[in-house]
Amino acid sequence: MTDTRDLPHSPGPAGGWGSLKGIASVFGETWNGPASLATLGKLNKPRGVMCVSCAWPKPANYSAFEFCENGAKATLWELTGTRCKPEFWAHPAHSVTALRAWKDHDLEMTGRLTRPMRYDAATDRYVEVSWDEAFAGIAAALKPLHPDEAVFYASGHAALEASYLYALLARAFGTNNLPQSSNMCHETTSVGLTKVIGSPVGTIVWADLEQADAFFFFGQNPGTNSPRFLHPLKEAKDRGAKIITFNPILEQGLVSFVDPQSPVGMLTGKETKISDQYHQLQAGGDIAAMLGMCKCVVEADDAARAAGKAEVIDHPFVKQHTTGFDEFIASCRAARWSDIERESGLSEAAIRDAAAVYIAAEKVIGVYGMGLTQHAHGSVNIAMLVNLLLLRGNIGKPGAGCCPVRGHSNVQGQRTVGIAEKAHLVPLDTIDELFGITAPRDDGYNIVEATEALFAGKVRAFICLGGNLLRAIPDQAKLEAAWATQDLTVMVSTKVNRSHLFPGKQAYILPCTGRYETDQQAGGIQTVTTEDSFSMINGSIGHRKPVSPEARSELAIVTGIAKATLAPNPRLKWDEWIADYGLVRDLIEQTYPEDFHDYNKRMYQAGGFHRGNGAHQRIWKTESGKAVFTTTDALNATGFADAPGRFRLITMRSNDQFNTTIYGYSDRFRGIEGTRDVLLMNPDDIAAAGFVNGQTVRLVGDAEDGVDRQLGGLTLTAYAIPAGTVAGYYPECNVLIAIGHHDELSKTPASKSVPVRVVGDDLVSA
Numbered sequence: 001m002t003d004t005r006d007l008p009h010s011p012g013p014a015g016g017w018g019s020l021k022g023i024a025s026v027f028g029e030t031w032n033g034p035a036s037l038a039t040l041g042k043l044n045k046p047r048g049v050m051c052v053s054c055a056w057p058k059p060a061n062y063s064a065f066e067f068c069e070n071g072a073k074a075t076l077w078e079l080t081g082t083r084c085k086p087e088f089w090a091h092p093a094h095s096v097t098a099l100r101a102w103k104d105h106d107l108e109m110t111g112r113l114t115r116p117m118r119y120d121a122a123t124d125r126y127v128e129v130s131w132d133e134a135f136a137g138i139a140a141a142l143k144p145l146h147p148d149e150a151v152f153y154a155s156g157h158a159a160l161e162a163s164y165l166y167a168l169l170a171r172a173f174g175t176n177n178l179p180q181s182s183n184m185c186h187e188t189t190s191v192g193l194t195k196v197i198g199s200p201v202g203t204i205v206w207a208d209l210e211q212a213d214a215f216f217f218f219g220q221n222p223g224t225n226s227p228r229f230l231h232p233l234k235e236a237k238d239r240g241a242k243i244i245t246f247n248p249i250l251e252q253g254l255v256s257f258v259d260p261q262s263p264v265g266m267l268t269g270k271e272t273k274i275s276d277q278y279h280q281l282q283a284g285g286d287i288a289a290m291l292g293m294c295k296c297v298v299e300a301d302d303a304a305r306a307a308g309k310a311e312v313i314d315h316p317f318v319k320q321h322t323t324g325f326d327e328f329i330a331s332c333r334a335a336r337w338s339d340i341e342r343e344s345g346l347s348e349a350a351i352r353d354a355a356a357v358y359i360a361a362e363k364v365i366g367v368y369g370m371g372l373t374q375h376a377h378g379s380v381n382i383a384m385l386v387n388l389l390l391l392r393g394n395i396g397k398p399g400a401g402c403c404p405v406r407g408h409s410n411v412q413g414q415r416t417v418g419i420a421e422k423a424h425l426v427p428l429d430t431i432d433e434l435f436g437i438t439a440p441r442d443d444g445y446n447i448v449e450a451t452e453a454l455f456a457g458k459v460r461a462f463i464c465l466g467g468n469l470l471r472a473i474p475d476q477a478k479l480e481a482a483w484a485t486q487d488l489t490v491m492v493s494t495k496v497n498r499s500h501l502f503p504g505k506q507a508y509i510l511p512c513t514g515r516y517e518t519d520q521q522a523g524g525i526q527t528v529t530t531e532d533s534f535s536m537i538n539g540s541i542g543h544r545k546p547v548s549p550e551a552r553s554e555l556a557i558v559t560g561i562a563k564a565t566l567a568p569n570p571r572l573k574w575d576e577w578i579a580d581y582g583l584v585r586d587l588i589e590q591t592y593p594e595d596f597h598d599y600n601k602r603m604y605q606a607g608g609f610h611r612g613n614g615a616h617q618r619i620w621k622t623e624s625g626k627a628v629f630t631t632t633d634a635l636n637a638t639g640f641a642d643a644p645g646r647f648r649l650i651t652m653r654s655n656d657q658f659n660t661t662i663y664g665y666s667d668r669f670r671g672i673e674g675t676r677d678v679l680l681m682n683p684d685d686i687a688a689a690g691f692v693n694g695q696t697v698r699l700v701g702d703a704e705d706g707v708d709r710q711l712g713g714l715t716l717t718a719y720a721i722p723a724g725t726v727a728g729y730y731p732e733c734n735v736l737i738a739i740g741h742h743d744e745l746s747k748t749p750a751s752k753s754v755p756v757r758v759v760g761d762d763l764v765s766a
């Protein structure tokens, strides 16, 4: 356990006045009048608008301000008064090649895109194009391709209606190449969790948060990435619940919190201590740490039974609901503390302390994020967390369960309504019947496969419904070169980003309106729906003036591409669907009747309507029909051997970014200001390597594939991080990650333990 007072960086609590200052700094740059405040007041409430930031659920008993610092930042960022008009691209200094030297932040600061643009290779610029020309150009480039030469990517921004039609477009075109941002994110959950409990998503609902006795956090950072989570956590603490955290980096939001919406808290500065124990394990050390806890549970159960006391393991549950138990507890008994300590980087005593809290709690929620999913053995991480929860029946009972915290506001929902590269996840027979098409039955590419296919010259066109894929994936330098060789690249975007700057032979940027804006169509003002991390579906009504009369809704853009590209088919009623999104919801209901019955009626229910989840009711949709205990040989999640001079690099998010969108240069909770070009390193490692704090260093990728990957110009920053682990920012560090470095089962890039060496920046090694 670490005493936070001794840290080199010890900023104030999460929330509090600092969070208001964080919002104000965004106001300063992008302030668009008091109307923005009116929008904030409507966030995440019934008949309001669902925040475009993260996927944290909306409580049924909402408060006056149901938003957080980072939701406010994301909102104000989208509501900026600045516009990136065609004139921007016409500026003499703004050729596409010249813009590649710009920082992500500066590209985004050009403001909201207003008109469709086409790349003109002769002048190396984007030039204005009409929507009809754009759709005709896209169709002309797509039609000659084999359907599997096109990829239809979606980042988790677009709502359910547009997403359903996007998946339909791809399948009617003839491909299941529908990768999504979750391929870089919680795909480990979708695949790994399904394997062991038969559910691709978390098992808890809001009421469980209010009943849990203990929360175990593994690699999820609520203070930055889901700040509204801090409110139920504070309430949990106030009623005596325990919070135990495993994270190599001491994240302020998990240390203490002042509620910025509580006048008393704000005036008195009264902090709530969040984590009762904070275990700074090594990157990739969770399997060993969790196995150690399981070992303690098994020991405690043996002792209790021997003494004739109440059992510690929930044996009736295990017998009725699980498989693999005997083998798993044998592996717990066999595990040696010396191995567990070495692989986790934690002491036996620390793990025993955590296990004692687990054993004392009747109802436990296991929370996790990218710290578990983005590893070579990410799926094993998740299986081990499930092992721990299953031992005491902590799945499918009130106040307990598995809580993966999702990323984009509708990332989970897009998967629910068919944006999926795996054919078996989609009711294709129903879709064929509804639309008179023959959807392909072969699996499409996920992100890693699509990238590899692109490298191999097998992908000729990439359509992106949102996102900034070139910045988000590993092996970025190679990808940028390959991307631009395609016949067609299409980006449906709100702002300029680096992915626009590597245009294919034909390239289009199509500006879309956002969820906050009024969506006027022939049938009146339209509404949309999204799904959150707890599988709750919520309606969302935009009320702001659209960014430009020329921008179109995502649904209208998808439909425009579809109409131009696909052969006429009386059952593909694109014009009717654009006019009335309620009809699209009817189609979703017909495709997924169990989850979406009475969809149009239920969408404004306070807190949303629950799509249902088998594991929540102890119905296990696994092969065996039971929840699965997993026995593993892997004790750490990195997937590579330790070697002298080799470090495990964590690529992290700052408090001042939303993925590849960089709001600014203040990572307030970590005490890092004014730059993102830093490398956090343990002071002993700095000394051992003969470096000095503050010097400039270079990271060299240490994957054993012979490829040279480097990132220089990083200021070495002594930090309270375990020896052997270093940390730098995503997306800057993506040049260091090999595309082949991913979770074995789901192919999620292993961005949280990347093998690197650290060298002085003068010692550039080839």
Ligand SMILES: Nc1nc2c(c(=O)[nH]1)N[C@H]1C(S)=C(S)[C@@H](COP(=O)(O)OP(=O)(O)OC[C@H]3O[C@@H](n4cnc5c(=O)[nH]c(N)nc54)[C@H](O)[C@@H]3O)O[C@H]1N2
Residues within 6 Å of the ligand: 053, 054, 055, 070, 185, 186, 217, 218, 219, 220, 221, 222, 224, 225, 226, 246, 247, 248, 249, 251, 282, 283, 284, 285, 286, 368, 369, 370, 371, 372, 405, 406, 407, 408, 650, 651, 652, 653, 655, 657, 658, 659, 660, 752
């Ligand atoms: N403001 C804001 N909100 C966001 C986002 C954003 O960028 N900004 N992104 C959104 C998206 S798409 C997503 S997926 C989520 C991401 O939200 P999170 O899941 O919280 O993702 P990260 O911040 O990348 O990493 C989480 C934590 O994992 C820790 N960690 C790293 N390696 C390990 C390890 O080996 N073990 C353990 N136990 N911990 C480790 C890191 O120190 C970090 O605190 O947030 C969403 N919300």
Ligand SMILES: Nc1nc2c(c(=O)[nH]1)N[C@H]1C(S)=C(S)[C@@H](COP(=O)(O)OP(=O)(O)OC[C@H]3O[C@@H](n4cnc5c(=O)[nH]c(N)nc54)[C@H](O)[C@@H]3O)O[C@H]1N2
Residues within 6 Å of the ligand: 052, 155, 156, 157, 158, 181, 182, 184, 185, 186, 370, 374, 407, 408, 465, 466, 467, 468, 469, 471, 472, 473, 492, 493, 494, 495, 496, 497, 512, 513, 514, 515, 554, 651, 652, 653, 658, 659, 660, 661, 730, 731, 733, 734, 737, 751
């Ligand atoms: N090294 C490393 N790499 C990572 C990660 C990591 O932790 N480390 N995290 C991974 C994760 S979890 C994720 S989810 C991916 C994120 O990857 P992406 O989802 O591809 O990237 P974003 O940064 O979310 O996309 C930002 C862009 O989306 C567009 N946009 C914003 N709002 C909207 C909208 O409403 N509609 C549309 N159509 N476009 C919009 C804007 O043009 C903006 O520039 O990155 C992954 N990459």
Ligand SMILES: [Mo]
Residues within 6 Å of the ligand: 181, 182, 184, 185, 186, 406, 407, 408
């Ligand atoms: Mo994500």
